[in-house]
Amino acid sequence: MRTPLTAGALLALALAAQPALAKGPATSPNEAATARHYASLIAGSQPNMAELTLFFTQMPKGGDLHHHYSGAIYVEQYVDFVDRQGYCVNKQTYRIETDKALVAAERAKPAAERNCLSSAEIYADDHTWRELLQRWSNKDFFNHGALQPPPDRLFFQTFGYFGPVSNSNFKEGLQELKKRAIAENVSYIETMFKLSPAVANPDFDAKAWQNANDDAAFDAQMRAWFAVLDKDPAFNKTIADFVARIVDSSEGIDDERFTMRYQTYVLRLLNPSLVFSSMVSGFKAAKSSDKIVGVNIVGQESTNISMRDYALHMKMFRFLKSVYPDVKVALHAGELAMGDVPPEGLKFHIDQALTVAGANRIGHGLDLAHETNATGIMQTMREKDIPVEINLTSNAFINGVEGSHHPINLYRKYGVPYVISTDDAGVTRHTLSNEYVLFASRYKPSYAEMKKTSYNSIRYAFLPVAEKQRLTRQLDQRFADFEAKIARLAKTAAKAP
Template identity: 70%
Template sequence: MHKTRYSVTVSLALALASLAGTADAKGPAPKGNEAATARYFAALLGGHGRGQGDEPQLAELTMFFSQMPKGADLHHHYSGSLYAEQYVEFLDKQGYCVNKLSYRVVTDKAVIDAERALAPAARTCLSSSELVADDFTYRELLQRWSSKDFDNHGAIQPPPDRQFFQTFGFFGPVSNANFNDGLQTLKARAIAENVSYIETMFKLAPFVADAGFDAKAWQQGQDDAGFTALMRSQLAQLEGDAGFNRGVTDYVAKIAAAAAGIDDADFTMRYHAYVLRLLAPSQVFSSMVAGFKAAGQSELIVGVNIVGQESQAVSMRDYTLHMKMFGFLKSRYPTVKVALHAGELALGDVPPEGLKFHIDQAVNLAGADRIGHGLDLAHESNALGLMKTMREFGIPVEVNLTSNGFINGVRGANHPVTLYRKHGVPFVLSTDDAGVTRHDLSNEYVLFASRYRPDYAEVKKLSYNGVRYAFLPNAQKQRLTKQLDGRFSRFEAQIAALAAAPAARKAAVHAAH
């Protein structure tokens, strides 16, 4: 269904900070600052004239991108973006504890009360402070609740995709509360690395089960007319269900309460309702309906998404059903935006025929406005036609380099961002689950720059793409773009001053030693 449719040395950090105010009205013009920043960036990528060969200067690139304004993070999961350390802090707020043998959160009040009646040495269920005091258990917990230490030690461990998706089962119970505290942490972290806007996949939209719908969906899935009629009937039933509609209203209210005090003049956050592709068809469909209805009821909810491991058996079996569901609801709620995880698959994850159509169906059947990951592109049967459609209709890809490397083992020249770049398909850089894989958006820009050697104009465009392809009204995009213009002007003035003052940098390096 075609539509009109980004570890530094202390010395250099000090140098940058000391020069931040030197570019005044008598300094280089804005265009001159931009050109000077471009030259400086090119030197960091190639090391030209620095006695470092052709290796990218990774520490300096990290500093550069930490300082550089980044318009948005558009592929962002709330629960996977908080670090495990914060979930440990939340344990006591909810009155929970963690079993030191299974590393699972215990929510049963009777069990917790019984544990607290024991002497500290006899307890197997630990509070936040007890966990932190028990260094062995705490370190083991961090390794199970995130990817911490996965790549830098040789212990026996699960495959990375299993490691990644299992983390949500560990911290899941404690992630379902303290929403405003969690969002405030993500806001502060974003501001610290110069990110001005986030769209986060916040919480699962409510759903109901209907065994009759499930049976008919699997039977009629290949019959487009029959399946459309089934969905039409189910939609009417859900719209007349008072309990279901109360659930949608409560869901919208929960997001509004969590979002209180997050937006201000310098930072904006919006939310995606999401559905879980691992559930039965009736649950997935009703959750989609709830998400679309919620987006229609709240300006805070700007899109609907689908989550869950795409290579899992249920996800693969029902993939086309899900895309048809999205296409149907998109036609009923045409103003609601859709971003879809699609093609988060690599060779060997599933049989080869499973790599042939996921992105294509997300675009042409479901009507996706953005594609999350888009990793199996090179294997898609309609890859060239698909990229043409995405280019012409401005359907961008949310590229998640750290996530794709960790979960699927796809990185470097094997990553389809090389194809998207070559064929003019728009894309953005995003974090996915930065708390699980323990990185930030600046790191995604470092990876992109060091691996693919773009010029400064391209990375600056990527930053602006975050605003351009946000699911926001035009007036809000214009506000964020104007704000980004000012932030880039200040950033480029600082970099131009830094590049023009080698003596000051040398003095700062000498002073730091």
């Protein structure tokens, strides 16, 4: 663990970081005009939200690097998938019924007697439709009169509702995400697409908990089972099938306008054997296909299992990074706020993701100010050029952290690179453009910093250098076109009475 910085060293680091966020004058008349126009929109105590929305909807935003496929699909599309799969939605529980015999029996009933509805029937029944929206997303959470669960519970429960159709129709879902991205000037998405295959092993579970505080014993345990899994034909066949499905689903996505790559992920809510074997399959999948660019870990970080096994999971990543050093890792770490867990639970998650697991990017990093080694964390991320993925809407809804309570200004002040991303835009019903609007209106960065943020989303993508260079050249041209358009708009505004 890195020794925390002294107060003087930390101040020097902050001062050294600041010039990187505001470099010299604009390099072209159009860029200068765009910067002035943008500055006018964020000036004063009440930023011009409507014009900021117009501005950022049109501004090129590079990529979205913290993006969950299943949480990015809007409810409306999932409801359409219900019919495609031959399912129906129970209008009492709002859950999808997948039993084909039950569905057939329901459809044989007169319409007035049906308890399980088709997509068209859901849309036609306004009460059912609105109630479903409130369960499958956060729609109307803050402006309704009905009782609802706490925001974090509501958020994570949504996946159980649309789960039966989120694992099908991948081609259609990815095409919809591509279309939406192009419409809001996003050229790259790196999505957490599929849970990698896993194998249960009760003996591994028992020994893992026994060896939780003995690194040598746990490493030996992982090495032994990895050797077995590595040579297991059945396990390797599931990985090959897994990779083939991702490659097949991605067919037709990439073109001259848009590129998408995929992270596989493990679920931290499972027993150690399932997490480890899923992690093994994820690393092997990433090694075998250039479509799969990294491995992540997902699941609510504040649950009892997540907290109990957090250190074990980080050691699993450390072991597999030693086996597959070229595979990139982006980790959800520190997605916690005061009260989510006891105070001691807020003190080590980001640190271990960096120093134990060797994360190449940190997702959320929300509990930074509470971490024991907070200053060392920022020094490590700055020196090793490890960015944090900022998800403002998600953090506000799930954890109640926003405004000056959000650590984004800590990361910015001390020179930690960052990217702006969406997390689960379908569940929280927003866009990447909206995240830029929130960032600009709340924290008032310069146009130069906003532009750098867009470029950062390509710089820190898990892509080969040549691909980054191609996307950067594309972004250069898109910004030139955008700034010319905004310069003309600003002239029009100046002439208006």
